[in-house]
Amino acid sequence: MTMTDQSICKQTLAFDLDSYLQARKAIVEKALDQSLRVGEPPQIYEAMRYSLLAGGKRLRPILCLATCELVGGSIEMAMPTACALEMIHTMSLIHDDLPAMDNDDYRRGKLTNHKKFGEDIAILAGDGLLAYAFEYIATYTQGVEPAAVLKVVSKLGHAVGATGLVGGQVVDLASEGNPDINLETLNYIHTHKTGALLEACVVSGAILGGATEEDLGRLSRYAYDIGLAFQIVDDILDITATQEELGKTAGKDLEADKATYPRLLGLEASKAKADELTEAACAELASYGDSAMALQAIAQLIANRKN
Template sequence: MVQNIINPSLKNPQIFNLESFDLCRYLATAKARVEKALEASIKVKYPETIYESMRYSLMASGKRLRPILCLATCELFGGDDSMSMPTACAMEMVHTMSLIHDDLPAMDNDDYRRGKLTNHKVYGEDIAVLAGDALLAYAFEFIADNTQNVPSDRILRVVSRLGRAVAAEGLVGGQVVDLESEGKPDTTLETLNFIHRHKTAALLEASVVSGGILAGADTEDIKRLTIYAQNIGLAFQIIDDILDITSTSEELGKTAGKDIIAQKVTYPSLLGIPESQIQAQNLIDLAKSQVQCYGSPAIPLMRIADYIIARTY
């Protein structure tokens, strides 16, 4: 149960009531704000092909969980969209880049993403690689050029966080170990955790922590947010692994069962589905314990954590 208090360190936080909080409405409203900002973020101009390719994947809907987490965390510490929306959009740009590249024949070789043909199936492998590169570079430019009402040192910290989340210490490092582990049934749980702390959790962590940094969260707050995000990130991947087995391609919007085809070790393959579900719930409980101290303003983060293991796609 969320404590009925407001942490005095928060600056004009938005207050929520646990009993009346409507997560579906909250997510839908936040997603609509993100979609509007993303739509305006990239305009098609010459050479049209690259901008169309970028927009094709960026605007292919999706849960928009990373930008929503960035907005929610900034709101928790008294910030608003003018402070956090550019970074929220940048997180989705980077996430989209990772999906475009992950789907390439040299990586996971997938034909569908978010219910649509993958980028390289529409534009070719060459343009897909370049579209991912362009989204990655533009993400940093977008933060720097569009963030308002935030001191420059905070913006610099966010740019640094995002860079680390993507590079060899983050997403890229996790992807490398993931590729190296394919077809190796002796992959350990320790290695699997390393892969997904980097490949999946790192960008979720950057999204959450950046929202706090932009709004002026202090060092102790950042520690709490980091632990929260790392745990929901790993839980997110465990549920992804389970859904890859239990759901259809139509439900997922991407090819189901591809982990088995690629001979990847997953949490269900190591632990079984029941134990994987238990581990995911434990991670969510640990995550929620880190933000309970903020009282009712933390209800969105608490409920989003619950959503991560309750989702069906």
């Protein structure tokens, strides 16, 4: 990391990230609400909407919109995919909270889906959101070459299946209570369970916007770095934050004896690793200049978030 890279990363302090995120979150929330109306049978649609519209930072769809704009695309081109990404993310949260998985009663300060609607409906709500996400991209994406839409659909399928999120979750569950988990296995869990979908958010927006292969390479590396940093900070917050700050039960990783960065490296080394990844992410975008300030500021936010 050169001094130039570091100074570019620090320049994001002048960027009004709060205003940017509030404005983007508002348009994402409106689009999500419009994307999924109550139909028949109403119970399943209500369960799907309950979790989809439960709030949150909406970082994943915002990343998709931001990268599309960065390479010359528009918000309109990327919005259906941005909504679909939040549907997929919501599915992962619903299923992750189930008793057979992480067994949590709260998410974003509200009762988890299975606590509100029952385990059977919660499973089906997650399934419904996952299936609808792909339908939504294929049906509502406009102004984009069909080949690019197909590439995005393939990218998301890879990110959410056994090659990504599902595979990471399997290894995560298998690693609980195992004192011999090493850093290589932990990185696999984090980059697949969390990082794969984040990387898909970043890269899919760029694909829709007509990115070059060079763009995709830079943005993929940026996404890898912020994805791993995100999960490291998640590990740290599980130890240091309260339930009120997290919006979900604190201390779950410790209770389940999960493999985490703090368990393997300690808190301080984990924080240092998250900071190192953030600097690397910012450096990947240095050649874009001020156009990439939003993405660089989001990287800083991920490293410094409190929930």
